[in-house]
Amino acid sequence: MARIELNQIAHSYLKKPKNESDYALKRIHNEWEDGGAYALLGPSGCGKTTLLNVVSGLLTPSQGRVLYDGKDVTALPPEERNIAQVFQFPVLYDTMSVFNNLAFPLRNRGVEEGEVKKRVLEVAEILDLTPFLSKRAAGLAADAKQKISLGRGLVRSDVAAILFDEPLTVIDPHLKWNLRRKLKEVHEQLKLTLIYVTHDQVEALTFADQVLVMFEGELVQIGTPQELFENPKHKFVGFFIGSPGMNFLACTVEGNTARVDGAGILLDDDTAALAQKAQGKMEIGIRPMHLEVHAESVKGGIPATVKSVQDQGSFKILTVNMAGHTLRTRLPEGQAVPPNEAWLRFPKRWTKLFVDGRLVNK
C-alpha cells in the first residue's frame, strides 16, 4: 500500500511536441492518499487512460515524476511497481484454469507453492470465485472474467494500488451493480488504494470518495461528489456532471446584477465584488434542480415560456425559454407543470458566475 504522488506530469505521444495541444497530459500535479478510492472522470480522449498508464508504468511520462511513498518510480517498469491494473476488456490466460490464472502473478515472482495456494484460495473466497477454481477461465461469463482480472491484482500481498480502466464497460447492466458492490466490499476489507477510470458519472460518483474530473489533459477539479455538484470549478464540470448538466447563460455584470438580454439576475455580494475585477467572457450557471419554477408571478421572478416536459419517473425535466435562452429545470415530485407561462427564480446561493469558463469565487 502506498501514497501515490504525481509531480508535474506531462506527456505527449509525439516525439517532438510543438505546442500545448500536442500534449495528452498537461501539468498534472496531484496526490493520492493511501487507502483512498479515487475516480478519474472525463469524456473519451481526455487523457484518463494515459494518466493511468503513467501511474502503472506502462508509459513513461515525457516530463515529471511519479512517486510511491516518496520513492521515485518514474523509470521503473510495471512489474517492479507493485501495481495491479484491470482493463476495459477482461484479460485472461484462456488455456489456464481459474486457479492457475490467479496463481500466475505469484508463480512468476517465484512465490513458494504452499503460499500460492493459500493466497489464491483467500482471494477466490473474497471474490466468490471458489466454485470456479478448477474450471477453464475461457468459458466463464464476462463478470466472472473481470473478477479474475481483479483477483490477479489482489493475490499479490504487496500490491500498492489497483488501477481500473473502465472495467464495467463490457458487463451486462444487471451484473454491473453486483460487481461495483463487490469492488466497494474489497476496498473496505483490504483498504487498498483504488483508482478508477470511467466516463460514466454515476459509476464515478457512487464508487469514489474523491472524484478527479479531467478535461483535455488537465485535472479541472478534484472533490467529493457533492462538491463537484454544488461548486463546479470549471464550466466543463458543471456541464459534465449532473443529468441534465448545468444551465449556462452569457451575461454582463452591473453592480449586484447579472444582465442576460434584459433579464436581471441577482448575485451574492462576494461574487459580485469579485466580478468587478474579473476580465473576460462572463456566464452565469445554475443547476436544473436549483432553478425554481413558479406557475404565478413571484417577487424577483423572471417570466419564461414552457416549451416541453420530459417525464423521468420520480421527477420531471422542464425545458423553458427565457429571453431567448433555453434552460432546463428539474421539477420535484408533486409539483404541477405550469401550463404555458412560468416565472423563474435564481436563488443567490446556487447562481454561479463563470469567467472564461472558470468559477468566480474566493
Place this chain on the structure above:
Amino acid sequence: MEKWENNKAWFLVLPAFIIVAFSAFIPLMTVVNYSIQDIFGPGQSVFVGTEWFKEMLGNHRLHDALWRQFLFSGLVLLIEIPLGIMIALAMPTRGWGVSACLVTLALPLVIPWNVIGTIWIIFTRPDIGLFGVGINSLDLLEVPFDHTAKPIYAWITLLAMEVWHWTPLVALLAYAGLRAIPEAYYQAAKIDGASSWAIFFYIQLPKMRGVLTIAVLLRWMDSFLIYAEPFALTGGGPGNTTTFLSIYLVKLATMQFDLGPAAAFSLIYFVIILLFCFVFYQALLNVGRGEKV
C-alpha cells in the same frame, strides 16, 4: 405442416446443382466407376468388384510411397510451423518495415510450382548452381552433392524447396493472428511479471490457435499432394526414394494405363487425406479444452 402446391422454386437450385455435379460429383463417380471395372479398351470392360482395392491395399510400392509421404509431410509441418511462427514473432509491428516484410514474404507464394522446382534445381546443380558448386568446393561431403547421387540429397533439396515456397504462408497467417491480440494482454502480462516465454506460451500461442489450425491443415493437404517439385527434380528418383503418392499414381495411370488400379488408388488417397484433415481439425479444436486444477 402446410404443403405447397407450387414447387417451381426448386428450379432455382438447379444451376448450383448442375455446377456442383460437373465440378465434383461426376468426376468422382467416374473414378468410382473405373475402380470397379477392368478396362481393356473403349467399350470393352469387365466388372471386377473390389478386386482393385484389394490389390492396391496390398501393394508394397503403394505402402512405401505412403510412408515416404507421411515422413515428408511430417517433416514439412515440423519445420514450417515453428519457423513460420518465429518469423512472425520477429517481424516489425509498425512503420515501413511491415510492408517491406509482407511484400518480401509474399514473393515465393506467387511463383508457380514448376518455376520453384527449376530455380532450386539450378541453384543446387553441382556443375553451375551456387549452392551445389559452393558446398562441393568446401570438400566436406563424402559423396559430392548431386540430387541424383544420394536419396538424402534429393530429400534435402525437396524440403528446402517446399520450406522456401510455403513457410511465408504460415508466417503471414501467424502474423495476422499475433496482430489480432489486444494490447491489454501484453500490458496485463507485464504487470503480472510474465517472462517472454510465458507470454508466448500463455497468450500468443493460444490466441494463434485458429490461424495455426488453418496453417497446419493447408500445409498438410498441400504437402501430401506434392507432385511438381519431385517430378521436376528427379522424376521420383534416385530409385524410388522420392516417389510420393501422386507421382506413383500418375505413373500408374498415364504411363502404365492401369486405369482400374489407379482409380482405386485415387479413392484410397482421397480417403486418407480426408481422414487426416478431420483428425487434425478435431485435435486442434480441442487442444487444451480439458479441465485441470
